[in-house]
Amino acid sequence: MTATEFKTALERFKLKSKMIKELTYNSLIKENSDQQEERINYLLKPENYIKFFDYYFGVGVSHSLADAPCADFHQSSYEKVFADPFIVQMRKWYRGSAKSIHTNVGNVCHLKENNELFFGLLVGRNGDFAKILLSDLQTHLQYNERYIKDFGMQVSYGNWSDGEFDTNDGRKFIALGLNQPFRGLRSGPYRIDFTSLDDCEDRKQAKNQILTNENVEKITGDLVKAFHLRRGRLIVPNNYIIKNGILDGIKEAFKKSKHFDEMVVNLSDANGNPTWYQRLSRKDIKNINSKTDYYTSQREDYNNPIEKGKLFKADWLKFEAVPKEMIFDGAIAHWDLSYTRNGDYKACAIVGIKNGKMYLLDVFCRQCDLPEAMEWHFSMLREYNKKGISILSFYDASVAQAAVFLPSWLAAAEREKYASVPLPNHTSTDKHLRIEATLTDVFFNKLLVIDKKLKDTHDWEKASEQILSFEKGTKAHDDFPDTLENAVRLGRTYFGYSTSQDISSKPFIGKRKTTRRV
Incomplete structure (x- = not known):
């Protein structure tokens, strides 16, 4: 002083x-x-x-x-x-x-x-x-x-x-x-x-x-x-x-x-209800959260000390304009749904695969009701079908989750008059290890391209916040990194890895060279 x-x-x-x-x-x-x-x-x-x-x-x-x-x-x-x-x-x-x-x-x-x-x-x-x-x-x-x-x-x-x-x-x-x-x-x-x-x-x-x-x-x-x-x-x-x-x-x-x-x-619970309700209203909570960037807010107001780009760096995110005429080998949509409206995010990644390279084509990342997410899903399927692209879609679900979500998907499909319903997908491996391993590979090695049109959208803003704040043990939302990892992994399973990654591991098959005796 x-x-x-x-x-x-x-x-x-x-x-x-x-x-x-x-x-x-x-x-x-x-x-x-x-x-x-x-x-x-x-x-x-x-x-x-x-x-x-x-x-x-x-x-x-x-x-x-x-x-x-x-x-x-x-x-x-x-x-x-x-x-x-x-x-x-x-x-x-x-x-x-x-x-x-x-x-x-x-x-x-x-x-x-x-x-x-x-x-x-x-x-x-x-x-x-x-x-x-x-x-x-x-x-x-x-x-x-x-x-x-x-x-x-x-x-x-x-x-x-x-x-x-x-x-x-x-x-x-x-x-x-x-x-x-x-x-x-x-x-x-x-x-x-x-x-x-x-x-x-x-x-x-x-x-x-x-x-x-x-x-x-x-x-x-x-x-x-x-x-x-x-x-x-x-x-x-x-x-x-x-x-x-x-x-x-x-x-x-x-x-x-x-x-x-x-x-x-914390400043509020997951539903936006103020902890010090004698002093703050839900409107106050929204105003406080809107005044501060996501990372500062998590540290100062929610006891969640995350650092931007702690694991995934911002300069790893590669943006390009994806040609409209590109013909993909396949396309995957994967959903991570939540039970509550204001709890976790409902997140979807639509990924196109071409020669083993991934293209993030559309993103959904919102705290919303289930019908809103499902309506978006079927509208996207229609839009891609008009372009001649059929999407293989999945949602993250254990047996118990499938029992909850499947009836909703069927009801939504009937309401939308669209027959394609996402398939349940669930993996029991450590989620954070999966996300770190898969996304580090595709981000660092520039194997995932993000469509430039997504850059200024609200959905991508929330999705990128979750990507850049992700680290093992974090209390921050990780719904989008989770669903993106699933989409990438399923895309590789169904439509293959990139050619450059296959070179070192692909076995060589040919005739054995023999020496002719005289």
Whole structure:
């Protein structure tokens, strides 16, 4: 932090402190001492945590820390924290879920007033960032008149800008960067009994595995071993933005512990319903998703740390204008269907095969109802038939899936007055290995051409997102890569591999050369 930035932060702190003092004083409620004591005891029960937060910091308070009532997960996560004094809780909550303000202010204050916290440590990715985290806590402890009325004057010594302060009831709070030492920290008889490791994950640093391992060892060793004998809560508020980073390291170290708790909260469920429904609507979810590119949205809002082109590179995708007069050796259509409208995508790849080379001619990749997908299927069959091309079509189906989908296909064929119904196709081999092996081959070796007309279509946009974000173990949609792999593999089975691939493996058959005896 530069000197100018530090000065700005100090001025902002002074202004914010004055506002909180004035506004919270004006919102004090009139009550006698018995009523006040009863209210405080009620708010300090762990099952009433979000009422505690709302009363002192929430939407009912002038200059609040929140713009909506608390979420269900704010309550349930804290109840676990309160119940287990040695908890290691990973709060993999989406960006904008109020994970920092609840962890560093709400949880801290509720624990403190229940005598469950005497020495709190806020850890940021660096010292300056940690001090900013500490400033939110000090501002309310020092100037929130609602809080002061119920629990007395708070701050006795120190300032967030120095990285630490003490309170009148003998509690200490300090701020440190992840790169600063944790060993030997003590305040009188107390060692650290609460730590918030806030937003310490960094995508760039995570690529340095040596540094990542050092940070993980520091957290799981230096920090945890510095905890109090009878209490030591470690909360990690950080959404899951990178694989093999600090979060994965902490999880690996503590996953077998009975005190480990991993709480994943995404922006919405698969059907677009907001997780924090008290604050967001389905329309809000659509707007948020539309403002961010797919890969950033998956990392920041859905705890799915995918990287564009992690396995399949964008420059591997070969676009060409496919001649209308091209006569194919055969054509395959393959469907990957889903049971729900807003769950997985319904995806289809129509692939033409010529001399073993693949041509992606048409694409369907939508979250839609089954009839919409089937209507598109039969309209495509008619269109290709007019061009003199007969398509051999399949759909991905186990025996159970075939029992569900076959009646729908038959009904659609009767409705469309078209006799050709896709054949069920199912393979039991590992899906991710199939996709990686087959598509790496055809993409890298330029054996799959994508018709140029698809490039700017909505279906191809979604299909290409799934291709470029695909990697083993991903939680991202992989319906299109799956159906494309099936189409390519079936195309090779029925209509052969490319000539260039056959040269090295094709056996030579001929007459044996003999020597004539004289």
